[in-house]
Amino acid sequence: MLPPGGAADVRALRRDGSTITLVKDAPEPTPRPGEALVRPLRFAVSSMDVEIARGLAAYEGVLGQEFVGVVERIEPAGGGADERAASLKGARVVGSPWCACGECHDCRRGLSGHCKHATMLGVRGRDGCFADAFVIPARNLVAVPEQVDDDRAVFAWLLAGAIHTAQQVRIEGKPYITVLGDGRLGLLTAQIMARLNASVRVVGLHEDKLARCEKWRLKHRLVRDVGERADQDIVVDCTGTRDGFELAMRYVRPKGVILMNSRLSHLNAAGAPERPLDLRPIVEHEITVSGSRGGSVAEALGFLRSDVVDVVSLITRRMRLDDGPEAVRAAEQPEQICVLVDP
Template identity: 25%
Template sequence: MTHAAAVLTGKERFALTERTLSTPSTGEVVIEIRTVGVCGSDIHMFHDGRIGNISISEPLVLGHEFMGVVTHAPDGARDGDGQPLRPGNRVAVEPHVACGHCRECREGHPNLCTDHTFMGVFPRDGALQQKLIVPAHNCFVLPDGISDIGGAMLEPLGVALHALRLGHVTVGDRAAVVGAGPIGLLLVQLLRLAGVTALHVIEPLAWRRELAATTGATSVAAAFDTTEDSRYDVVFEAGWADDSVQTSALLARPGAKVVLVGIPGDDRCTVQHSLARRKGLSLIFSRRMAHTYPECIALVERGMVDVDKLVSDVFPLDQVQRAFERHARYEEGVVKVMVQL
């Protein structure tokens, strides 16, 4: 039986096609996709046909922030938190499929696995299609209190939570975030929960600055201010990893930590060596997430983090081209774009 899929067939070009579902292997379940988020990394692939050193050499289904409903699960299947999986369960899906055997996996860092696949990154198809086969242990059963959109937002929230943990934020710290896209805005909410006493956000888009101010930032600015900044204990770079890296280093006080979350378009990021060296900065590179879904579910279910507030646009699958164009052009008011199937 075939199902509809939005396939990236070339630079900035999608085609709606039919895909045939294969037979699930042992330990796999079939998901009927409901909601998919559009991520900045998707935009890299949409624009450039690549991300980092991974190039797309044939048509690919994007989409790694998603949730859906289980339609087939083998007897005894359990999700990543040990809960039984049954047809009808609403689940969020972690897109990173680690090997489970390498040193990095054994030491508890599956996000650093060197023998992995990632849904929506070549060569593994992602979730912009009606059905998808995924490992059971990559699923996490959603409570009724989390919406379908909220379920898809757990992936970017996991990225933000992993970055926060790498920053070792302590109560009373002064923190800054460079870039108020979805990851940056989620970091703002998490930093507020972590008990920082000052939270400065730099973001060039006015509507995103306003959203940062309403979700926890104590100050916002469009750019670095030499008369007021350079005093933060921990800085999170959550932009495009271009001049945002240098800005993050400028914001940091001597001895501070700078956590780099963004992905550069040309696979290069630049920071002035003398600035970082003389300040004695710790530069920490954050890759995806590790062991975050249960905690993210709890944060959203308890109302501690508002993920729905960040969603500015929702498109159907047959308007996926428009969804990506709106995000890629940073049109007025765009924050987080979702595709609902």
């Protein structure tokens, strides 16, 4: 019920200290000028959510970066951007969780993805989307075309990252590309890479996950069946693990390229051996290592609308917000690829 003069309470999945709890009486967030209040329709659990839940990243607040939702209201900022923002009211939207300041030196020269003052939904300095309502800068939002349903739209941010990675690849001849990792990022990146004029294979640890590649006519191999021949022109490491990166250094040819589109997040994971990462191969084999992060959700929506990428096959489990911390724990299970959550 709506209390007099105030907004209704909302549910929110939070991390406080070392615990994740579903708070049932959080105050509805209030958008600041230029921000939108969004009512989510569906979420996806990201690897960052899992990391934060496991205590591998310092963050306290509401979890969640990936969503599709409906804009309930927008707080005008007073300026030219208000007109576009107002047009989003009532629209079904997706958005980038990365919230750049828009004013600093980096932002002004087109490097907003590297803004030092940025906040990020559910990661840094800003509550995430795993709630009945959340706020986000209106300029981060893009309206979802009618043809793209919620199950597809919710992949926009992840897909944006995969597309951005593929854009870093310079194709000469018909290069051999290995995509390392059979999680949601690996399987999505591989589909995008396969659109390039290249010979692409996916290498992973799970036969059942890799089996999806059949449908996409993508070559796939288990790690244990792949020889370490240092013959790949490009290796895209989507594992985010030390083991994955070391494997990438052994797969790539001399003077080849390793693209990293996930952080080496598990380097200091509890239980991981404390040995230092041996980077000598980078020098000895003159390997280029290139990072990639973020991307354009508008561009991702274009891919989803033209149905050139299969995201639905990546959905392995559906949960509800009321499942609370279990929703994030489900995504940690090795058999899962992508866990979607309904409010």
